[in-house]
Amino acid sequence: MAAPTPGRAAGTSEARHGAGTKSERTRERIVDATARALNARGYAGARLSDIAEIAEVQAPAIYYYFSSRDELIEEAVSVGLARTMELMSEALAQVPDGTPPMNRIRVAVAAHLNTLLTHSDHAAAAIRTVPQLPKEMRERQFDAQRAYLAIWRALLDDARTSGDLAQDIDVRAALMVVLGALNWTVEWWDPERGSLETVITTAQTLIEHGLAA
Amino acid sequence: MAAPTPGRAAGTSEARHGAGTKSERTRERIVDATARALNARGYAGARLSDIAEIAEVQAPAIYYYFSSRDELIEEAVSVGLARTMELMSEALAQVPDGTPPMNRIRVAVAAHLNTLLTHSDHAAAAIRTVPQLPKEMRERQFDAQRAYLAIWRALLDDARTSGDLAQDIDVRAALMVVLGALNWTVEWWDPERGSLETVITTAQTLIEHGLAA
C-alpha cells in the first residue's frame, strides 16, 4: 500500500547519477520529469501525462511510486529545496576560514545561480513553484525554505557585524531583494545569448556594491 | 458573436474608476478578477469559474465580453503591461529635465514598485504570468514588453554615457538583475510585515550603489 523503495536517497549525489535499482531509477526519472514539467507549466499546468511522457513511462506507473499528483509534486519541490540547500552548504564549506563576509556572499551568489541555472531543474522548480502551491503544501515546505533563508541571513548579518554592510540598509528587505535578483534569472537567462559567467559576475558586482558601506 | 465593445479604453484612467455603462463596468470587473486569479493561481490554474466568482457573475456571462478564456487572459495581461508602462511614463515625465541618470533610475525603481505592489493586480499578473503563457500569446505581448524594457534600457544607457555606471557592468545582464530584484518583491512583500517605503528605499539604495561607478 505504501510507496515502495524505502531507502531511496533523495537528493544525494549518488541518486543523481542514476545509481540504484531499476525501480529507484524509474522513480527518479519521474521526479526529474516533474521538475521539468513544473518549470515549463507551473503547478496547475503540469499534467501527469506530460510528466509521464518526459519520464518515458505510462501515466498510471506514477501511481506505483506516488499516491497522488500532489504527493509527487511535493516530493519534486522538496527535493529541489534540499538540493539547493546542499549545494549551497558545500560551496560555503569550501571557503577558507577568515574569508571576509562580502567574499562569502559572492560565493553564495555564484552557488545559488549555478544551482538554479545549470545544476538542476529541481531547484528552479522548487523556487518558482512554491508560491503557486496549495496552502497546505506550501506550509509543509516552509521549514526547508526558512532554513535556506537562514543561511543567507547569517551571511548578511556577518557583513553587518563586520561593518561591511551599509548602515542604512534593512537586512530583511535587502535579503529578499537580492534573492529576487537571483531567482528571476531563471525567467530570462538564455545560455545562447549570454554566458553564465556574465550573469554571475554581474550579479556579484551589483550585489556586492549594492550592499557595501 | 464577436466581442461587443470595441472602443473600450483599456487601461485608461476613466475605465479604472468604474465610469461608463453597466456593461463597461461588468467587463472591467471581469478583467480585474482575471488579474486576481492569475496572481493567485497562474495561467493554467486560473479557472473561469474562479474568475466568475471573483467578478460576481456567472461563468457564461464572460462569453458575452470575450470569445475565449485565452482572449480574456491575454487582455488582462495586456492591460497590465499597458498600465505598467503608463505609470512609468507618467512618473518619468514629471522628473525635471537635467536630473542626473541615477536619480531618474531611483524614480523608475519607485514607480515600478508602486505599480507592482499597490496600484493594480494587473501589473503583477502581467509580469508574473507572461512566462507561463502559451508561446503564441507570449509572443504577442513581446512588443509591449520590449517597449517597457527599452525605457529601462535607455535609463541605464544614459547612466553609462554619463559615466555614472560602473565600467565593468554588462548593461543587459544588469538590467535583468535589477528588474528581477523588483519583480520578485511580489512574491514576498507583505504590507503587514514592512512598509512599502522600506522596500522602495532598500531597493533604491541597493540598485544605485550596485550600479554606480
Place this chain on the structure above:
Amino acid sequence: MAAPTPGRAAGTSEARHGAGTKSERTRERIVDATARALNARGYAGARLSDIAEIAEVQAPAIYYYFSSRDELIEEAVSVGLARTMELMSEALAQVPDGTPPMNRIRVAVAAHLNTLLTHSDHAAAAIRTVPQLPKEMRERQFDAQRAYLAIWRALLDDARTSGDLAQDIDVRAALMVVLGALNWTVEWWDPERGSLETVITTAQTLIEHGLAA
C-alpha cells in the same frame, strides 16, 4: 456551487409524475436511473455511465445536479427509504380504527410488497443497496431505516399486547425474519411466472399463521 433546484419535492407524489420544471424532471430522471442501476449492479457496480445512459443524459450532466457519485447514490437510497415509508404510512392510515392487529399486519405486508415489487425501483434499490454502502453513508441512512422498522415493531407489539402473537416468539427476531421473507422477493419474483397477487397472499398467509398464537 451548491446543487441547484432548491424546491424539488423529493419523493412526493407530484415529483413522481414528472411535474415541475425541465430541470426538476432531469434531476428526477437521474435519480430514477440511479435506482435502476443500483438494482441491476449494486453499489460498486453502478457506473455513472450506466446511470447517464438510462437517464438519457451525458455523464457530466450528473455533476450539474450532484457533486459526486456518492452523493447521487445516497440521494437515490434516501428517496427510496422515504418512499417506502410514505407508502406504508398511507396504507396504514386507510385502515379503519379498531382493525385487529393481525389484519393491520396483513395490510403492511401487502403495502411493503407492493412498494418493493411494483411501485418503484427506489424502494428495492434502497433496501438491497443499504448493506453494501460505505459505512459512513450507511450510518447516515440509519435513522430513516429505524423509523421504518419502528412502524413494523409497533404492529408486532400491538399483536403481542392483544394476545394475538404466539407467546414463545422473540419479537425482534420475528420482525427481521418477516421482513427478510418480504425483502427477498425482489431477488426471485418474476411477474411472468406468478402473479403479484399470489406472492402477496402467500406471504400474508404464512406470516399471519406464523405469528399467530
Place this chain on the structure above:
Amino acid sequence: MAAPTPGRAAGTSEARHGAGTKSERTRERIVDATARALNARGYAGARLSDIAEIAEVQAPAIYYYFSSRDELIEEAVSVGLARTMELMSEALAQVPDGTPPMNRIRVAVAAHLNTLLTHSDHAAAAIRTVPQLPKEMRERQFDAQRAYLAIWRALLDDARTSGDLAQDIDVRAALMVVLGALNWTVEWWDPERGSLETVITTAQTLIEHGLAA
C-alpha cells in the same frame, strides 16, 4: 498458463481443515478471502487487492491459481453452493426415517441457518452474490442452485402430500418466501445482540406455523 491443481477437492472436509501442501493451503486462503470480500462488497466491489490483502498474498499471486478474477469468484460461489448442499444433505441424512415432514423442515431450517450464519462465509457469499453475477456466470451456477431448491421443494411437497401443509398455499411461492426469511438473516443477525439459538427457534416456529394446515 492453466490453473495448476486440477484435482483439489473443493469443499471437502479435508480441504476445509487446511490439510494438504502449502500450495493447497494458499489456494484455499484465497478462496476464503474471496468469500469474505464478496460478503463485504458484493460482486462488483470485491477487488483483487482486497482479496489479496485478506489472504495475505500479493495480488499477482492469485494468478498462479486462477486465470482471472471471474474464475476465482465463480469458484468461491460454487464452493459456497456446494458446501450449503453438503451440510444440508448431512443434516437430513441424520433424520430417522419416518420423521414427519414438518419436523424434517425444522431440521432443514436449522441446517440452512447454521451453514449461513456460522459455518462459512462461502455459503453466505454464494447466496447473496449469485443475483449480482454476470448472466453467464449465474447461469453456470443454475444447476447447483436448482439441486438445492429441489431438496427444499421435496420437503414441502412431502408436507403437502401428507396433508400437513395448508391447502391454500402456493408451494413455489411459499418456498421462496421461506428461503427469503432465512437468507435475509445474514443482513441483520449480529451474534452480539441475540443468540443463534433464538434466530433458529424463531424461524422454525414462524415457518412451521406459517405453513401448517
Place this chain on the structure above:
DNA sequence: GATGAATGAGTTTTCATTCAT
C-alpha cells in the same frame, strides 16, 4: 511459487464552452 514493476482499459471528475431562453 511468488513478487516487484508496469500497463491498458476503463472510471470518476473537472472545465471551457455552447445554447435556448
Place this chain on the structure above:
DNA sequence: CATGAATGAAAACTCATTCAT
C-alpha cells in the same frame, strides 16, 4: 445582458492483468 442547463474533451485516478525475475 445574463443565466440555467448541458456537453465534449481531457484530466486524475483505479484496477485487473502481465511479465521478467
